[in-house]
Amino acid sequence: MLNFEQADRVKNLPPYLFARIEKLIAEKREEGIDVISLGIGDPDMPTPEHIVEELKEQAEKTENHQYPSSVGMLSYRQAVADFYKKRFGVELDPKSEVVTLIGSKEGIGHISWCYLNPGDVVLVPDPGYPVYSGGAILAGAKPYAVTLKEENGFKPNYADIPTDVAKKAKMMFINYPNNPTGAVADMKLFEETVAFAKENNILVCHDNAYSEIAFDGYRPPSFLEAKGAKEVGIEFGSVSKPYNMTGWRIGWAAGHPEVVDALGRLKSNVDSGQFQAIQYAAIKGLTGPQDALKKNVDTYDERRQVVVDGLKSLGWNIESPKATFYVWVQVPKGFTSASFAEYVIDKTGVVITPGSGYGESGEGYFRISLTIPKERLQEAFDRMKNSLGKLEF
Numbered sequence: 001m002l003n004f005e006q007a008d009r010v011k012n013l014p015p016y017l018f019a020r021i022e023k024l025i026a027e028k029r030e031e032g033i034d035v036i037s038l039g040i041g042d043p044d045m046p047t048p049e050h051i052v053e054e055l056k057e058q059a060e061k062t063e064n065h066q067y068p069s070s071v072g073m074l075s076y077r078q079a080v081a082d083f084y085k086k087r088f089g090v091e092l093d094p095k096s097e098v099v100t101l102i103g104s105k106e107g108i109g110h111i112s113w114c115y116l117n118p119g120d121v122v123l124v125p126d127p128g129y130p131v132y133s134g135g136a137i138l139a140g141a142k143p144y145a146v147t148l149k150e151e152n153g154f155k156p157n158y159a160d161i162p163t164d165v166a167k168k169a170k171m172m173f174i175n176y177p178n179n180p181t182g183a184v185a186d187m188k189l190f191e192e193t194v195a196f197a198k199e200n201n202i203l204v205c206h207d208n209a210y211s212e213i214a215f216d217g218y219r220p221p222s223f224l225e226a227k228g229a230k231e232v233g234i235e236f237g238s239v240s241k242p243y244n245m246t247g248w249r250i251g252w253a254a255g256h257p258e259v260v261d262a263l264g265r266l267k268s269n270v271d272s273g274q275f276q277a278i279q280y281a282a283i284k285g286l287t288g289p290q291d292a293l294k295k296n297v298d299t300y301d302e303r304r305q306v307v308v309d310g311l312k313s314l315g316w317n318i319e320s321p322k323a324t325f326y327v328w329v330q331v332p333k334g335f336t337s338a339s340f341a342e343y344v345i346d347k348t349g350v351v352i353t354p355g356s357g358y359g360e361s362g363e364g365y366f367r368i369s370l371t372i373p374k375e376r377l378q379e380a381f382d383r384m385k386n387s388l389g390k391l392e393f
């Protein structure tokens with residue numbers, strides 16, 4: 001009898017949050033219910049046409065059919081550097097300070113392999129994107145949850161982190177605009193982060209996946225704009241969310257050249273880079289006309305209004321998030337995150353994401369995504385109004 005025992009690093013992984021949700025959805029659909037999922041954050045609008053056209057053109061060319069460079073084409077890295085200059089006023093050397101990723105998730109997962117040995121401590125935001133701790137666990141490291149409290153605008157308070165933990169930590173993740181809370185950060189937080197990192201010798205990994213999805217004229221900054229940021233860290237970025245390219249798998253890491261080099265060397269051992277036609281298409285996204293992005297943001301903005309109005313009509317007292325396509329909401333009295341999500345799907349066929357899937361401190365919250373059409377969002381709220389009964393807050 002063969003016995004394939006999984007490695008501890010895989011056994012220790014928490015179950016992937018969306019897998020559970022997908023199972024719940026499947027069960028309801030089997031019962032014949034028209035499920036409306038407000039659960040998954042994945043743009044529903046198409047990739048802009050000029051980007052798709054570039055892919056088609058480049059896909060025809062034989063020279064794009066071979067292995068690409070694992071760190072990416074220089075022209076793609078140049079396009080990222082040009083984007084940083086134009087958008088954030090940040091200078092980057094495309095040769096040494098930018099590495100191409102197969103989606104920023106890939107780099108977020110792999111950076112732990114570059115800097116963490118078994119038992120090392122990494123600071124992860126809680127609630128937070130599950131890949132920060134997932135990558136760290138795969139590297140055998142120990143994630144330490146940094147609680148993001150609502151009363152602190154879902155920002156870390158570095159003074160709350162015990163000194164021995166801060167001293168031991170080798171790396172930390174931060175993420176603004178923030179998934180799942182929709183919170184935003186100002187330069188002050190980034191400057192505090194640089195100071196905290198310098199004091200404790202910690203590598204900062206900032207995830208800026210939502211820099212282009214913001215409302216009311218707000219323009220999210222880059223961590224690399226903060227003085228000294230490039231000495232202590234890197235930033236992850238992606239074309240996925242601004243250009244509706246989540247399925248294409250292309251992003252970047254930019255910043256400290258040694259860190260960029262380490263990621264590139266690791267990647268040369270596990271992958272061979274992204275299809276060049278996709279890199280060309282992403283260049284078009286970053287450097288081409290931005291009207292499709294503007295239209296995207298306007299669409300999310302309208303949906304945001306539907307959600308905020310819908311929640312208010314159900315009795316919630318809620319402020320509109322300034323960025324991301326998420327609305328993060330406290331569960332009503334008498335519910336946990338999981339019990340409320342179950343109650344809502346049971347009564348209405350509407351799927352919301354329980355906040356507890358984003359870490360212990362997500363307990364007591366749920367997340368709504370703005371990645372479905374306004375009419376469906378409205379329908380979801382109509383159902384909730386009709387079927388949820390009186391909620392207490």
Ligand SMILES: *Cc1c(COP(=O)(O)O)cnc(C)c1O
Pocket residue numbers: 041102103104105106129175179207209237238239240241246249250251
């Ligand atoms: C969507 C998302 C990403 C990953 O995007 P890629 O498609 O892998 O580039 C990274 N971080 C956060 C917080 C996200 O929500």
